[in-house]
Amino acid sequence: MRRAISSPWIACVRVARSFTGRPSVTDRCGASSSCTEKGNFDPAMCMFAGEYCDFRTDFADFNDQAIQYYKYVDDPNPNNAEFVVESGAPAYANGTLNVYLHPPRPTTPPGRGIASIISTTRFMHYGVFEVTLEQTGHPGVVTTFISYSNDKDEIDLEITGADHNNTQANWYYRGIQDNNEFGASVNGFVGHTKEDNALIPHRYTMNWTENEITWSINGALMHKVTRANKTARFPSSPSRISFGVWQAQNGSVWAGNATITDWTAPIVARFYNIRAGPHGGTPAPPTHPPTGYNPDAVFATSPATRPVVPALVIALVVIVALW
Numbered sequence: 143m144r145r146a147i148s149s150p151w152i153a154c155v156r157v158a159r160s161f162t163g164r165p166s167v168t169d170r171c172g173a174s175s176s177c178t179e180k181g182n183f184d185p186a187m188c189m190f191a192g193e194y195c196d197f198r199t200d201f202a203d204f205n206d207q208a209i210q211y212y213k214y215v216d217d218p219n220p221n222n223a224e225f226v227v228e229s230g231a232p233a234y235a236n237g238t239l240n241v242y243l244h245p246p247r248p249t250t251p252p253g254r255g256i257a258s259i260i261s262t263t264r265f266m267h268y269g270v271f272e273v274t275l276e277q278t279g280h281p282g283v284v285t286t287f288i289s290y291s292n293d294k295d296e297i298d299l300e301i302t303g304a305d306h307n308n309t310q311a312n313w314y315y316r317g318i319q320d321n322n323e324f325g326a327s328v329n330g331f332v333g334h335t336k337e338d339n340a341l342i343p344h345r346y347t348m349n350w351t352e353n354e355i356t357w358s359i360n361g362a363l364m365h366k367v368t369r370a371n372k373t374a375r376f377p378s379s380p381s382r383i384s385f386g387v388w389q390a391q392n393g394s395v396w397a398g399n400a401t402i403t404d405w406t407a408p409i410v411a412r413f414y415n416i417r418a419g420p421h422g423g424t425p426a427p428p429t430h431p432p433t434g435y436n437p438d439a440v441f442a443t444s445p446a447t448r449p450v451v452p453a454l455v456i457a458l459v460v461i462v463a464l465w
Contacts, residue, residue, distance in 0.1 A: 189380060190266045190418050197264070198417035199224070201239035204232070208260065223263055230258020230386065238276075238412040243283055243387045245405040255400075257388035262418070265291075265380035269421055272347040273385060274414040277301040279340025281398025282390050285411040287346060289381035293317075297355055297377055299346050302390075304398025307334040309346070311357040311365045315375035333357070333364040343414055350377065351421065383418060387411045 190197055199207065209223035232241045241258050250256065266289060277285035281304040289297045294317030300310040311331045320328045335344055347358040353369040355377070369376040387409070390400035402409075 188264055189420070190264050190269060191420050196417070196419050197224075197262075198415065200237075200415045201234050201413065204234045204239055208232075214263075226261050226263055228259040228261055228384075228386075229256075230260075232258060232260060232386075238414050241386050241411045241413060243278065243280075243389060243409040252392075255389040255391055257386060259384055259386035259388070261290075261382045261384040263382075264418075265382055266350075266418055266420065267380040268350050268352060269419055270347060270349050271383050271416070271418040272345065273299075273416045274343050274345045275385075276343050276412040277306075277340050278303045278387055278409050278411045279306055279338075280402075280409045282394075282400030282402055283387055283409055284390060284397050285387050287348075287383075287385040287416075289348070289350070289377070289383050291377070291379040291381040293379040295377035295379045295381055297348055297350060297381070299348065299357060301339060302397035303340070306338045306340045307336070309333045309335060309339070309344075309357075309359060309364060313355060313367065313377055315377055318375065329367070331357075331365045333359070335359055343412070352376075352378070383416070385413065385416070 201207075204225070207223060208225040208227050211226055211228045214223070214226050230242065230244065232239055234240070241260070243256060243258055246254070246256050271287075271289065273287045275285065275287070283303040285301045285303070287299045289295075294314065296312075296314040296317070298310070298312040298314075300312070302308055302310070309332070311333065312327055313329050322328050337344075345360050347356075347361075349356045349358070353376070355367050356363060357365045389402065390397040392401050394400045
C-alpha cells in the first residue's frame with residue numbers, strides 16, 4: 143500500500159506565509175491553532191474555512207508556494223507551503239503552470255504508469271473548487287483535477303488526451319468501486335466541450351455540498367448528482383485538492399493508446415489558475431478567462447464507459463512506497 147500526501151500520518155498544514163515572507167492568499171482561511179502544532183494529524187484543524195476564505199492563485203509565485211514531497215514528508219512544517227509536488231517537475235512559464243509528463247526512468251518497472259501530481263496542503267470540507275486549464279491532448283494521458291481524502295472519498299474531473307472535447311466526471315465514497323456489468327463506474331459521466339479543450343483554456347468548477355455535487359464548464363452546468371437518501375454513500379470527509387497528469391495503463395485504450403514510444407514532443411497540461419472556498423465564503427472570479435469570455439455550451443453528454451480506477455490511486459504509482 144502506498145502512502146500519499148493525503149495520509150493521516152502527515153501533519154496538517156495551516157499556511158501563514160510563503161517561503162519569501164509574502165502574505166499568503168490563505169491568510170484569511172481560518173484554522174484552529176492546533177493546526178500549527180507539531181504532530182497534528184487532524185484534517186479538520188487545517189481547512190479551507192472562514193467567512194472570508196478565498197484561496198486563489200495564478201501560479202506566478204509557484205516556486206514560493208510549493209515544496210517537494212520528499213522534503214515535506216521529512217519536515218511537515220505547517221508554515222512551509224500551499225502546495226506539495228507529489229511527483230514530476232511542474233514549472234511556471236508564459237503565464238501558466240506547465241505540468242509535464244516525463245519519460246519513465248530506466249528503473250521504472252515495465253507497464254507501470256507515470257504521473258506528475260500537485261496537491262494542496264489544506265483540506266476542504268464542502269465548498270467550491272475550480273481550475274482553468276488546457277489538457278495535454280496526447281493519447282493515453284489523462285489531465286486531472288480532483289478532491290481526495292484520507293478516507294478515500296474522491297470527486298473527479300478527468301480529461302483524456304485522445305479526445306479533445308471530452309470531460310469526465312466521477313465520484314467515490316471511501317474508495318468503493320461501484321461498477322456496472324461492463325466494468326465501468328456507475329457514478330461516471332462524460333460531457334463534452336464545444337471547442338478543443340487542448341488548445342483553448344476552459345474553466346471547470348465543482349460545487350460540493352453535503353447532499354449534492356455539480357460539475358460545470360465555463361459556468362454551464364455539465365452534470366449533477368445528489369445523495370439518494372440520508373444514509374446513502376456519498377463523499378463526506380475533508381479532502382485535499384490534487385491536479386496534474388498521468389499515463390493510463392499500458393495497453394489500455396479508454397484514454398487513447400497508452401503505450402507511449404515517442405517522447406520527442408513535450409507532453410504538458412497548462413494550468414492557468416485554481417481557486418477554492420467554503421460555502422459562505424467569498425471566492426473571487428478567476429483571472430482567466432478574461433471578463434466577457436464567451437463560454438462554450440456543453441453538449442452531447444453520455445454515461446462514462448471506461449473501466450474505472452480512482453484517479454489519484456493510479457496517478458501516484460510513481461511515488462516511492464512508504465509502507
